[in-house]
Amino acid sequence: MLQMGVQTTIEALKKAPVATVHYAKNIVLTDGTTPHYLINKLQKMCMPQSLDTNQTDFRNGGHAFKWHCNAYEVVFYDKMHDLAQAKKSSKRSIEKDNNIQLQLFEQLDKKRTKQKFELFRMEVRLNKRAKIKQLFTKLNIKVPLTFQKLFKPAISRKILLYYFDELQSRHAPLFELSTSMTDKSLLTQMIVHNPHLSANRIIQLFGLKRLHETMTIQELQQMFAHHNKRSLQRLLIDARRLVMPAQADSLDVIRKQVVKGKAVRM
DNA sequence: CCAATGCAAAATCGTCGGCT
């Protein structure tokens, strides 16, 4: 900082007001799931249309999921891949300032040859002071917006969990079911667990489930852009409410580690 | 230039009423 011509005291820094804050958590995957797999899952959620989930950034194709608007961003990415990119050029990575982390990367990379594991990272970037304020009010976090006070594991966890739950609550159990399930057994499950639904509705939801296996909700919405949006909207609501036998949620790995985790980065 | 404020635009979702 001195090199940049900025002089200040530690105390002043601690109390400095903050306009942008990033909360993040590294998630270690040892059970064979890959970041790529999780990102695919994330892409398949039905996010609000107002948010730009254009994560198919070709530079990172399949290595990052970004949920973006002007005031904030929620990003998931393959940390090892990002560090590998950073090694080539800092312009290629999601995180711009991880030069310091390259040493760590070398170590981890060596370790990886012995024991296979993946590093997945979740980041919430609150880019506007107004957004920080609004979110903190909502989550009942009563803290002045200064460097020192924002830098708290408990807050980090709360924020990350909030956005993760936001994401997960939009996920329909229907969409978690295996693609290899036969038409017949899928249909049977849908009928048995949802006796209140009409035959028509069930067949509609069945079609939606199959379509969803090869396309994202966003693509689907785009295709019906010229129809009245309400019907598709209702179908998606029903999909979320559809009762299906409990299924292991592939994203729970993330949730578990966020709950117990405590890493913070500014 | 940055932050706060207010407002418009857009989106979500419950509900109502007409149509078949």
Add this chain to the structure above:
DNA sequence: AGCCGACGATTTTGCATTGG
């Protein structure tokens, strides 16, 4: 009865204005 469009309440985003 169920499907579908319309309406409206509410929330969220984006932008311009104001005031430092």
